Amino acid sequence: MDVFSDMENFGSSILNSLGFGNGINYSQLATDIAEASFGFQRQTVETRRETLEAQISAASQLRSSISGLASALGDRIRNGELAPQASIGNAAVARATVPAGLSPRGSFSLEVTELARSQTLVTGAYASGTALVGAGTLNIRFGTVDGASFNPDAARDPLAITVTADDTLATLAAKITRESRGAVSAYVAQGTNGAQLVLKGAEGAANGFVLEPVGAGGAAAPGDLSYLAWAPATDAGELRGTAGDATLVLDTVEITSPTNRVTGLPGGFTLELTATNVGAPTTVSFTNDSSAITSVMNDFVAALNDVAAQLNTVAAPLGGELGNDSGARELRRELSALSRLVVNPNAAPGEPRTLGDLGVAINRDGTFRLDPVPLNRALEASPEVVAGLFTTGATGVFAAFDRFAREATLLGDPGSLGGSVQRYERQLEQTDERLARIAEQQEALRERLSRELIASGRRVSAAQSTLEFVRANFAPRDEN
Incomplete structure (x- = not known):
């Protein structure tokens, strides 16, 4: 074999080894190399992103459950379901109502001398x-x-x-x-x-x-x-x-009202006057509905168990999205002490002071139950005090649990569940920024490889053309 044949074979081997001349797509080759170079790094960050999204979702749903329980408890109180029941001895004289969240007590004598006209x-x-x-x-x-x-x-x-x-x-x-x-x-x-x-x-x-x-x-x-x-x-x-004001005598005190709807009465109750009873006073009295209070406490404990079950799932050591989350651990600790939550800071001796005094008890597995013994004891010994704890005032069951829920979900507290949400959201932002940088670096590598491969392809194509020219013009001729 002569020298020209050796050059031809050598050039062909170079082209074949590089893949040039075989219809190769230089741009796709550059893309594949760039993706392979950053694939593992990108996959690691994307996996981290999915984990953070799951943690944010789990913590947010848990926060929502706690806040929703506080809100639902407030709604039960505000709708008047727990308000003392009013009764009037002579029902023809007036109707008494108690606005939600108020708790009038005792009984009053009522004499209506004039209706508003x-x-x-x-x-x-x-x-x-x-x-x-x-x-x-x-x-x-x-x-x-x-x-x-x-x-x-x-x-x-x-x-x-x-x-x-x-x-x-x-x-x-x-x-x-x-x-x-x-x-x-x-x-x-x-x-x-x-x-x-x-x-x-x-x-x-x-x-x-x-x-x-x-x-x-x-x-x-x-x-x-x-x-x-x-x-x-x-x-x-x-x-x-002729237009005239309503006049009534409540516990011997004369009261006038421009309408037959009389407000501003002791404890906040309202009277709708319907007839007069001059010289024949009747009685307005209020009784607390113990069964309604017991029903609300049963529902409250059931809702607490729903929250505890949700927490046990998402904060499970193995497989739980919040298995190693400080906010979830703090919430578990606070829930375990919930029976000691003070709902009546000014309680006199013998009066209910905590949720435990109203029957909220905690089992060994962290679930809740309603113990009827302390609840019934409180309802029998201090019915008016218990009724007063189911209002929308500054103290009471709703006020205490609402503060508990706010503190447990506070966004500005790094040790709370809200703090966990904020922390994960910041980490998610950092992860998105990292993915954006990886994408930029990958694109830069792809562009550089594409330029270099295309340039190399052109050089090899030029070399191939030269070999073909040499072979065509300088190859030995058959003398025959």
Whole structure:
């Protein structure tokens, strides 16, 4: 074999060993090498990212469960389910209600001497409800009607209603009701004398009113707005009911109210007055619903067990997302001491002071149970005190557990479950930044390899072309 054959074979071996000339994709080769170079590093970081996401999810769900339990307990108290039950000896006189979160105690004597009343006016007659009333302005002033006198309320602006020439008795009634926004309601009554406008004010002595129309015609007759004028000094039978306050005597103390709904009573209870009982006082009393309190405590303990089971799962030493989490460990420690949580810091001797005094007990495995013995003892010995612990005040079961839940999930505390969430979220951000840097480094390597491989391919292709040229022009010829 001559020298030209040796060069040809040598060049072919180089090309074959590098893969050039065989349709190789230089860009894909560069991509594959770059991916292989950073694959292990990227996979390690992505695995760490998945772990952090699972830890954030587990800690967040646990935080949500604890906060949700506190919120649900507050809702049970606020909806009035645990409020003392009110009873009135003479049920015809009034109805008593207790706003959620309040706990009135004891019994009260009640005598209703006057019900709140609203002023009622019935105007002169018209031919029908579609009769025109005349254009102008109907002014309504509010104040106190006392016999033939009227004392205007300087703090209230008069109501000025614009009446057009097209307004009928019916449309005027609608305007009065709409524009007074509840201060006066009006409607048309078709009686034996014809159509009459009926106006009723709000309850209470200060809600009397006078009508001061300014009509265009000046004649006080149907069809002119001045026909609707009314004042107590000129009353000719239009006044059918005088506005007045409600008056009651509670435990011998006289109380007045502008409406028949009386608030601000001892312990926060409310009375809806429905009749008078002059000279025959009745009794308003309140009793605590022990069965409702027991029911809430049973539900509370069941919910605590749900939280404990969730914690045991996610914080299991083997396989738990929070198996080595400091916040989860702290929560477990705090839950194990929950029966000692103080709900009544000002408890007198013998009164319930902690959740344990209300029956919350902890089993050896960390689960909870409701012990009826201390709960029933507290309900029997101090029913009013126990009832007072189921309100939305600064102390009590809800206030104490709400503080417990907030502290256990506080984001700013590195030792709490909230602190764990923040820590994992910061680590997740760092992991994402690391993945972004890996991607940048991998892309830089791919671009560099792509340039170098393509350049090498061009050089080898040039060498191959040279070999082919040499072979074609300098190879020995067959002399035959």
